[in-house]
Amino acid sequence: MYRLPVKKAVIPAAGLGTRFLPATKAMPKEMLPIVDVPTVQYIVEEAVASGIEEILVITNANKHCMENHFDRNYELEERLKESGKYDLEKMIRDISDMVNIYYVRQKEPRGLGHAILCAKSFIGNEPFAVLLGDDVVINPGGKPALAQLIQAYNEKGASVVGVQTVAPEDVDKYGIVEPSLSSKSIGRRVKLAGMVEKPSIDQAPSNMAVLGRYVLTPDIFDFLETQEAGKGGEIQLTDAIVRLMEVQAVYAYDFEGTRYDVGDKFGFIKATIDFAMARPELSQSVRDYVKELASKIEREECRQE
Ligand code: UTP
Secondary structure, three states: OOOOOOOEEEEEOOOOOHHHOOOOOOOOHHHOEEOOEEHHHHHHHHHHHOOOOEEEEEEOOOOHHHHHHOOOOHHHHHHHHHOOOHHHHHHHHHHHHOOEEEEEEOOOOOOHHHHHHOOHHHHOOOOEEEEOOOEEEEOOOOOOHHHHHHHHHHHHOOEEEEEEEOOHHHHHHOEEEEEOOOOOOEOOEEEEEEEEEOOOOOOOOOOEEEEEEEEEOOOHHHHHHOOOOOHHHOOOHHHHHHHHOOOOOEEEEEOOOEEEEOOOHHHHHHHHHHHHHOOHHHHHHHHHHHHHHHHHHHHHHHHHO
């Protein structure tokens, strides 16, 4: 059982982002903005709000814009100050002051498991968090998703994967967990007997999907180092977690919060609308526009009938 606190996080951002081409040709999908904030900033904010002190981003050749985003931009700060835009100047400075962020390159996109292995020397022998930019989770008034997982880790001293229920027809898009039948779930936490990457609907052990949040013990690296390519020819984190389960307990935690699949175009559009609607300065205009659109669609559908 691990007693060390979770202070480090890994954000893998070296995927090809093929679902968002051509936008992701020269820019990681994690830099796509939801309203005016890049996805990765929401993820970093969640990590910081969950007590994370150091973050390693796994990048590829398209890393510069992400590094620049979290770095100081003295010229811009000066210009904003000169023109009296002190709020904006503070806002962009705060982004670079949020947390210590480090970067390492994954030389080839060999899969999520391989990306996490690139964090081995940064992590050392501590438990750590993993947050995927594909999944943006909000939990207004409640604890951030990662903080909930960290609490579960603190209670059990073991790895915890964040899950939520998905529609049965969507199980083939995710890692799906198999809860252990011999141990009872305690609140939102359940011990796992297995996990399978993107199963078909008839082979899925449940419809609880792993949604981009993990707390892992460093023992995972022993398994990632020897992990062979799995689904899609990629080194899968799921497969290494299944092997970890043979030597230590792994739990799933059904986290509270609304999750947006922003790696998917429609999920991204939904997040954009909802986030814009939650912004005081945009809320009314977006609501009015959505209502106008809804009645236009209704009129069109009536005409077609
Ligand atoms: P995805 O499979 O969702 O990302 O990986 P992708 O490959 O970029 O997306 P599509 O399907 O081609 O559109 C989940 C996460 O793992 C990272 C991705 O950046 C994403 O955050 N990843 C994936 C890596 O860092 N390296 C890899 O080799 C693969």
